[in-house]
Amino acid sequence: WVRVSHDEAAKIVAASLKNIAETYSGEEGKRRLRAQHYDEEVIQAMRGVGTQALKFRGGMPLLGISRVLGLYRMANSMALLDAHIRKVGPDAVLGGRGFDNYSWHTDLPPGHPMVTGQQSIEFDLSAVEHCKTLVVWGMNWIATKMPDAHWLTEARLKGTRVVVIACEYSATASKGDDVIVVRPGTTSALALGLAHVVLREKLYDADYVRQWTDLPILVRMDDLKYLRARDVFGGKPAELKNTRVLKPGENEPPPAAQDRMLISEQLREEWGDYVWWDRGSRSARLLTRDMVGKNSRIGDALLEGTVEVTTADGKKVRCRPVFDLVKEYASHFDPKTVEELTWAPARAVESLARHIARAPGTTLFTVGMGPNQFFNNANKDRDVFLLAALTGNVGKIGGNVGSFSGNHRASLFNGAQQYMDENPFDIELDPAKPARRRQYWRPESAHYYNHEDHPLRVGKKMFTGSTHMPTPTKSLWFANANSILGNVKWHYNTVINVLPRIEMIAVQEWWWSTSCEWADVVFGVDSWAELKHPDMTASVTNPFLQVFPRTPLKRIFNTIGDIEVLALVGSKLAELTGDRRFLDYWRFVRENRTDVYLQRVLDNSTNTRGYKFSDLEAKAVQGVPAVMNSRTTPKSIGYEQIADSWPWYTKTGRLEFYREEDEFIEAGENLPVHREPVDSTFYEPNVIVAPKHEAIRPAGPEAYGVAPADLSCETRCGRNVVMPWTQLRRTAHPLADQGYRFIFHTPKFRHGAHTTPIDTDMIAVLFGPFGDIYRHDKRTPFVTEGYVDINPSDAKELGIHDGDYVWIDSDPEDRPFRGWQNNKRDMEFARLLCRARYYPGTPRGVTRMWFNMYGATPGSMEGQKNRTDGLAKNPRTGYQAMFRSGSHQSPTRGWLNPTLMTDSLARKGLYGQVVGKGFAPDVHCPTGAPREAIVKITRAEPGGIGGSGLWRPAALGIRPRYESGSMDRYLKGRFLSGPSKE
Incomplete structure (x- = not known):
């Protein structure tokens, strides 16, 4: 290690960025990458643009809207570098690539967008004051949400029943009225078991099912797709009131100006409308995405059974409602089976299911990071939502599902693109005016870097969708994080097999972490108490808008701010290229007016318009926070859907429990199934637990040219094998006989x-x-x-x-x-x-x-x-x-799940109301499985x-199983003397 000035370090980083981008641009760049044995699909994703090999990451950007999100602004400015290198104009350039956060940390609950179209559903933790039952599921609230722990204990004191589900007797278990200890990785099976009881005993909320879910929608049994209205009635999709359809070439308005959902005309045509079966008239009926809640026209819908529907061309097609398919599958998860599979006692399964169903809309499910961190985490979400929807517990202040892992929702500042995506070719230098946006950088899942920059290929099958395809990682620059390198999953494979292929790693830190040990350049930056540039943050668990004011405290060491590092490197790129736009892109930082960028974000964010940053900073100096202007207090995602009968961000506008996309059908996950963990199981890994079911028709290993007995790690990811529990329980993990147990x-x-x-x-x-x-x-x-x-x-x-x-x-x-x-x-x-x-x-x-x-x-x-x-x-x-x-x-290890890499899943983007499909960072992308x-x-x-x-x-003699006589007496309370009442 050599100690140098920040100025010298910035020169090194700027020169390295330029050199790497030059090296991997054009046909010569492709040749070099092929010589290094990168996948051809990964090379083609570069599009011949060297800046696409430059990776940036601001760790948990919600924690610093200017200093952390600034790494993505830097990625956007790489478009200027591309223009310099390839001598092309603003319409032909690309910036760098920015790594994800919420999904990289395996905090994203990937089944949430599958069911709701939303990135995730959550609520302020104070909402537990409004529920009758709280199910704390895989969340060690007392240990990991310490500032919010009092909400749990106080709610219990006021009469809320607290049920803790965990894979150990956790700190939070001591606060539960009921505790269920389960086998890790079996959340989906337990949720199915609870749903089984609700369905078997007809305890479900029939009105909620008909108004808000896809459960009444008919599914064709020939191709396992939703039956479309055009198949039956012909014609074009219906006109929509709650969704704006964008014509080809029509630009979407800024996020804060979007007052309803937006979808492209192409997707509107592709998705069409849907069909349910009216039992009274014995006929098929039209269903649009407007028809939800009080606007739902579903009356006496067929929920169970089979019907033959005559199509517009006179053919007959056999169909079943989603409800019927789900109920048949859930029937396999009777309490006795669930007890064997999950370790949850059968009587606990029955009593909890009945208790939740007894008071619809009054149970909050707080689901933690633990269940997220297994390979088949999406099914966990889909099955928990199934249970919640059957009992009317989605989208209500006192009845909802919430995922609590990570402080992720940068979209609380949905005007952040004003800063992050300011057009570097058209920079606004008037502090009173808004920026003009143009995003040149491209997001990418960091899980591919963790997977040696390889997509997932099993046999002859490429599982990584084209919208997800990574590019080679040739530089990595990050701040505010140890997770991307020092505490990366499969850490030792990363530092031994991945790092030698990366040509520059730059880290901004104020504590010498493991990441610093492996970096090429480490910038010493200010700690939170030393910030000389203001910043702001918010939270998914409380309503506060919090500002980091400029501090009068002296710096302890020779550090500069995170955002100053970015501006400094920008100045060195200006010197190297002769393009002063690199300087102007950070002008307000150099002029000590970082608040200009923050005010633009406030002015263009739905939850913060009207605030003046100068006022917020002055109050922050006094320790006074502001409050985010959310619709409700406590804020609760999904409230508007239920209270105002707005569609969810899905194809149907409803909570979707059926996935009709080809990738899901091929994986055997068109229904919300239970799959065994990919490694953390005592049984054969990644098996779909199911009896014979006509809607579960996965492509087996043979379809990909893989031997059925191949259980190697990479193959497992795409290996689709179906077994009932009675068969699975007789299997063993492939390493069990070698002592891996x-x-x-x-x-x-x-x-x-x-x-x-x-x-x-x-x-x-x-x-x-x-x-x-x-x-x-x-x-x-x-x-x-x-x-x-x-x-x-x-x-x-x-x-x-x-x-x-x-x-x-x-x-x-x-x-x-x-x-x-x-x-x-x-x-x-x-x-x-x-x-x-x-x-x-x-x-x-x-x-x-x-x-x-x-x-x-x-x-x-x-x-x-x-x-x-x-x-x-x-x-x-x-x-x-x-x-x-x-x-x-x-x-x-780094794991890639095929159903998290589709090009077809409908989902809302990060910042606005636009519903698209395929990859979206921190929404629909790999999550890993640590x-x-x-x-x-x-x-x-x-x-x-x-x-x-x-x-x-x-x-x-003071440890378990070594207790001395004295320790034994102490544990039994016999150190006390005097009358027992005392």
Whole structure:
């Protein structure tokens, strides 16, 4: 490492961006990429434009509308660089590519847009005051939503029934009236089991089903598509009142001026209208996307059974309502089967289903990050929504589904494109005027970078849709994040097999994280308390608009602001190219008028128009926040659909539980099915659990030229095999006979900040029971260290004592990285070595490790070997690892799910009311699966000091399964004396 000035570092980054863009432009650029063995589809996605290999990421941009979202503004300015290199005009250039956030973190619930068309549904957590029942599903609210924890406990005090569903006895479980501990990755099966009871006992809200869902719509049994009105009645699609149809070439208005949904004329023709069957008249009836809620004309609709419908050309086609298809599938998930499959007691399934159905519209489902982080997470969402819709619990203040994982909704500032997408060829330098937008940058899922820049191909089948196709990653510049590199999924494969192909990595940080260890250039930037440029943020869980005011505090070190780094690199690009527009693009930063950009965002955002940033900043100095001007308080996504009878952002305008797109039919997921996890299962992975069903007709492995018995990791992603539970339960994970028999999952811990730990020593010691400020055992990497939670009975079977060191190994095919078998040097720091903690709160077969901790690097290994104190601390950078080797990411992998890469799914875009289809960043794209790992655990060393004997707390008899007589008396409350009433 060489310490240089920010100015010198900016010169290096600017020169690197220019060099890389030049190197990979044109036909010569294509030749170079082919020589590096990139997929041809990936090369063609470049379109011969070198700037498309430049990747940018502002980590969680809602947390900094100017300083973090500025990375995407920088990506947009790369259009100027393309114009300079290829000598083309503004209509022929492209900018860089910007990586996603919400979906990259696996926070996106990908089934939400499948059902609602919306990115996600959520509500302010204070809404729990308005519900009668709260189902906390896979969300460790008490540990990860600490500022909002009081809403849960206070609602319970006021009479709300709290039901906690988790894969362990979590901190939140202690606040529940009822607790259901389930097998990880089986949320969809449990939701189907609850829906089964509601359907079997006819407890569903029939009016809600008819008014708001696609369940009455007829599906053709010949091609498994919705029956279209044009098939039956002929003619053109009906005129719509609640949707504006854009003519070819007609531009959409800015997001804040969009007062209803917009779709293109082409999509309106393609999607058409739909059909339901009127039992009274025994005839087919027209259904448009206007006909929802009070505008619904569905009366006595056929919900169960089969009908033959005569089409406009005189043919007869057999059809079934979606409701009938779903009910038949859900009938497989009776309470006894669900108990075997999920571990949820049958009587709990029955009682909870009846309880929810007893009071329609009064149950809130708060679903957390945990269920999101499995491969088949979309089905989890579709099935939870099914249960909620059957009981009238979508879109109401006291009855709704909410996903709570990540602070993501940048669209709260839907005028952000004023800043992010200002046209770099037509820059507005009058601070009183709005910018003119033109987006030259292109979004891309970071999951392809994590997948070695490869799309998903299984056999002869390309699963990655053309709208999703990545480009080669030749530079990566990011800020406000450790998740994209330091705590990336499949971390060791990324740093060993991906980074050598990336020619520049630039990081902006104020804390030396794992990402800094692997970067080429690190810009030291201001911490939150040192910001000299104002900024603003908001939240998906509360109503506040919060401003970061300019601080009078002096900088601790020689840092500059994140946004100043961007402006500085822009100035160096101006010098290199002679184009002063690189300077003007950041003029208000250089003039200390960053508030101009923020005011433009406020003026053009639906929720903030009318606010003056100067007023907000002045109040922020006094500690006074503002409130977002949302429709309701608490805000609740979906409220307008139900209260005002507005369509959902789907083809039908309804909550859709049937997916008619070819990709879903081919995957066997046209119905909201349960699929086993792709790795974290004791059974054959990724199997569709279903009896014979005429609507489930997936393309099997043979259709792709793959052997049916091929269960390799990549093949698994696109392997469609159907089994009933009675057959599946007799199978085993392909590695089970080699000792890989533990599910390994990695939730967040309370003493951490997103994808970083708190590595100041006095806080770090709070990470579990292995904190020792004196480091009596010199093997420990720091004053604390990473550990795995394991059920004591499992540990004893393996000969592992509480506190012992263990090796944790995942699928040897490609973990901890591809090619480890012939790379002992890198395997030394990549293989996971950690402590084992006895934890009775986790079921047998399920292990847990917090995912915040800093992993081992070559530098930390060097520190262990060469430092006199043995700290796992890089002697050159001071980076402090919390593992002796490896990390929680050693067993993880990059996974790509075919149904998250379609070109056909209807969904709303990020910022406005336009409904399109196919890829949309943070809406419809891959999410990965960081909790998918089946592992083998092997004892490495005794836990006692220096590797001798028992770990001291176990030897003292104060740990589970080692209880001394005194500890036993304490646990039974016998340390108390006096009358029992006292």
